[in-house]
Amino acid sequence: MDEMTQPLPLEEKPEKKLRKGERTRAQILEAALDLFRDRGYDETTMRAIAERAGVAVGNAYYYFRSKEHLIQAFYERTHQEHLEASRAILAREKGLRERLLGVMRAKLDTIMPYHNFSGVLFKTAADPASPLNPFSQDSEPVRRQSTELFAEVVSGADTRLTPDLAAALPNLLWIYHMGIILFWIHDSSPGCRRSYFLMERSVKLILRLISLFQFPLLRPFLKELLGMVAELRAP
Amino acid sequence: MDEMTQPLPLEEKPEKKLRKGERTRAQILEAALDLFRDRGYDETTMRAIAERAGVAVGNAYYYFRSKEHLIQAFYERTHQEHLEASRAILAREKGLRERLLGVMRAKLDTIMPYHNFSGVLFKTAADPASPLNPFSQDSEPVRRQSTELFAEVVSGADTRLTPDLAAALPNLLWIYHMGIILFWIHDSSPGCRRSYFLMERSVKLILRLISLFQFPLLRPFLKELLGMVAELRAP
DNA sequence: TCCTGTAGTTGAACGCGTTCAATTCAGCGC
């Protein structure tokens, strides 16, 4: 119901119709999200979206390159919601465990309302050719923001970490959180409680692992793990 | 080039045309896989498949419920190829490291020719509603066979393992190998060498981890990890 | 006021996956 996704009025010309295209774009997006929520993605046609928005089919393609790109708008919306929910948690909690747990729980809470049709959503997201897939160039901003969030989870905590581990953790945690989401997508337990269970237990395990890595016995192992990740990130 | 995927001649009637439908089915599948490999999935039309198979387009739908179901045939075929390639390796190698490395390398070698359209493969596989997704009831047989393969990798090795770890390893290794495939799908490096690199390095790490778990210091951690996995498998 | 270029808009048309009523084929009892 709220106004547009990327409302960037660079030049403030007249008050009312500062850019006609932006209004049309918002109408199309709103129509699409409404229909997606009501009927599901596959059951919503571009013709129906255009009709509800009061424009011709071709016009929708003037503002959104494809039907999938309409999903991306939704995707970014939940992403923003998660960032805001996380900010409150990170301002409150200081322990690494509480911070990670809070951010991960906020993530699941944010996407929970959309579990029904998340399948189609992430189905397209899993395609390497799709602009929606989390590893693509197209979604680099969202990925970077997300990784920075985990960087703040780590850096703002009162836990002491070795520099190399602290540097690698944001990316490792981002991959970890993708794994939890992948599990959640396939989770059909009531309320997705298995996903919450897995998340809580695995967060516990991660913190245990982190503290274990303080022991000199495990340092070589950690070194090798971090070396591998570093080499993969810089081909 | 070889003959059909599921050649199960239950009744041996005449020699040549024991079941006409089976030949047609094989022709369609062969045409589809050839075209998928040469042009990719999206660029291959059902009309092109039918034409190459020498049948009408509707006939393809008599044998395969959808274009996606043709993927499943591919999935099972590469799976079988991998099983056979692995058998030779497991008969030869006795070290756990060599066995796991060999099986994982065989996996990548098997699916490499199809890297072009593997994206679509995982795209459909990621949809929880799809019968193709690796966690579904429908693909349980393949998943079980695959897990049993990793069970043989572990049980046939000369490495000594604690019983609880040995019991959980097959499932953990199956999940690990899914992760490698996920990386491979998004790997655009020449010859997918990054995937091979990740696989080799991570196999090393896994064996290091396994030997580390012999130390009493890490036993509680292992216990907790195995406990979590067990609880997730039996909801 | 007219001209011109750009942003915005249209809808017919294309190729696709998929469906299905209609048709042919193959095997079997008589």
Add this chain to the structure above:
DNA sequence: GCGCTGAATTGAACGCGTTCAACTACAGGA
């Protein structure tokens, strides 16, 4: 041979996402 039944096969047709040549609206300079 005949008739029957189910398997196999056909191809036109449907609805879909997407494209694009053509059109309109409008701001700003001459």
